[in-house]
Amino acid sequence: MMRVQLATFIVVTVFMTANSWPSEQERALDYPNFLQEWVSEDNEDYPNTFADEQVDNNYGDGLQTQYILPVESLEVGQSITVVFRNPDSGRVGLTLVTDNGDFVLRAAVRVKYRGSTKAFLLNTRKNNVWGSIVKPQNFPFPTGSVSTTISMTVTVKDSKFVITANEIKIADFPYRGSLTYNKVAKILWGANEGTATQKSKLEKISISFP
Numbered sequence: 001m002m003r004v005q006l007a008t009f010i011v012v013t014v015f016m017t018a019n020s021w022p023s024e025q026e027r028a029l030d031y032p033n034f035l036q037e038w039v040s041e042d043n044e045d046y047p048n049t050f051a052d053e054q055v056d057n058n059y060g061d062g063l064q065t066q067y068i069l070p071v072e073s074l075e076v077g078q079s080i081t082v083v084f085r086n087p088d089s090g091r092v093g094l095t096l097v098t099d100n101g102d103f104v105l106r107a108a109v110r111v112k113y114r115g116s117t118k119a120f121l122l123n124t125r126k127n128n129v130w131g132s133i134v135k136p137q138n139f140p141f142p143t144g145s146v147s148t149t150i151s152m153t154v155t156v157k158d159s160k161f162v163i164t165a166n167e168i169k170i171a172d173f174p175y176r177g178s179l180t181y182n183k184v185a186k187i188l189w190g191a192n193e194g195t196a197t198q199k200s201k202l203e204k205i206s207i208s209f210p
Contacts, residue, residue, distance in 0.1 A: 136171040
């Protein structure tokens with residue numbers, strides 16, 4: 001007799017509209033069994049985004065915040081995934097931010113920006129001071145005029161983040177001092193002005209358990 005054991009696993013998927021996205025209090029109550037997820041729909045404005053005059057420029061280096069996902073906390077084993085369309089120029093980035101505005105991780109994809117072509121940069125920022133840039137050699141991000149979908153994942157480990165793109169490992173990023181995974185309070189997605197903002201459409205952002 002074949003016996004199949006299924007582990008108990010609670011998954012709640014939210015297709016976000018203006019009325020369906022749960023409040024911050026509801027997310028806190030449901031966490032950690034709540035799968036925080038947003039999936040875009042054609043012609044739908046991004047929830048948790050800002051009008052042009054409200055774009056938050058306080059997160060440094062000109063990367064305009066287009067989306068904010070609050071989190072109660074991160075735990076070892078969780079993964080943060082963003083699915084987006086590749087821009088033909090400019091840059092896009094994922095930033096993990098603490099309550100006081102420090103960056104536990106900035107992962108920026110530069111297609112064509114400030115002299116950098118096909119560059120992937122990792123860094124931290126504490127008290128408005130940037131750390132040392134890490135530039136992995138791997139760059140598995142499609143570029144060019146053809147628009148394709150990219151999936152980038154940051155997995156939380158005991159001593160580091162593991163970053164992959166389209167299931168290809170890019171880098172390990174060890175935590176720096178007090179900038180550790182358990183300090184993350186919000187996840188930001190953004191792009192610089194120009195074609196990157198227009199073409200790098202965010203299709204999905206989520207936090208999940210393995």
